[in-house]
Amino acid sequence: MSSRPRRTQAERRTATRGRILDCTADCLLERGYTATTVSEVQQRSGLARGTIQHHFPTRAQLIVGAMSHLVDTRISRFREEAALIAPGPGRMQAVVDLAWRDLSSPIFFAALELWVAARTDAELRATLVPEQDRLFAAMRELYAETLGEPYTSDPRVETLVEFTVDLLTGLSLATMLSSSAGSREAVLRRWKRALAVLAGVLPADELLGGRSLSELLPPGGTMTP
Structure with missing residues (x-):
């Protein structure tokens, strides 16, 4: 039985970015602008804060x-x-x-x-x-x-x-x-x-x-x- 091919670095990066954006969009829709913080997105996504800020250095860029x-x-x-x-x-x-x-x-x-x-x-x-x-x-x-x-x-x-x-x-x-x-x-x-x-x-x-x-x-x- 063949094993599942490993994702490339670019694919992993795209998936991580998509996960961050999905969680941010959900928070924005459910809780509004003020409550959509990096900490809230971090909690929803389960990712490290540094990972989120690597893709989106500022909250404005994340939003x-x-x-x-x-x-x-x-x-x-x-x-x-x-x-x-x-x-x-x-x-x-x-x-x-x-x-x-x-x-x-x-x-x-x-x-x-x-x-x-x-x-x-x-x-x-x-x-x-x-x-x-x-x-x-x-x-x-x-x-x-x-x-x-x-x-x-x-x-x-x-x-x-x-x-x-x-x-x-x-x-x-x-x-x-x-x-x-x-x-x-x-x-x-x-x-x-x-x-x-x-x-x-x-x-x-x-x-x-x-x-x-x-x-x-x-x-x-x-x-x-």
Whole structure:
């Protein structure tokens, strides 16, 4: 019976680094930024502190390494779910739902903790910004790729994607302190309709719930402030 081949030094290094990042990511998701310390990661991983610091000399590098690991997971998950969206007229609305799942996921809230901490931590901010830029660039490409034609070549879509991300990010922040699922679903429905109007799929009256603007105006035909 042949023995299992011994791992190379590079393979052992990769496995150790992966173990550190997995434990750091788990801690960040479960306990938040403040509680994610080298000591906590050491306890979770069972590795020596020196081993952890050999791979990540500072706590900021450890945190951002874990964030990079989570970013890769987030991109991969988005791509896998996007591949399941069927072609057709409802594709744009399905992309909004996918974006919402992404922007209200535990990984998003882990990133949010880092954003808040980076506001007053120059070292963390310097290492976090490039990683966030990588994420944003990848997600923009994924949104365009998932929407497909005729949206991909439509010059309006880049702006609509930005608006969608900003709106859903704000909605996700609002839900941190609110459990009103009905209100959240209403916002999503209205934004899907607005996107369809802005993209020219639906007539402008649909933005008003199917009623014409003249029906909503008071006598005299002008809106009052």
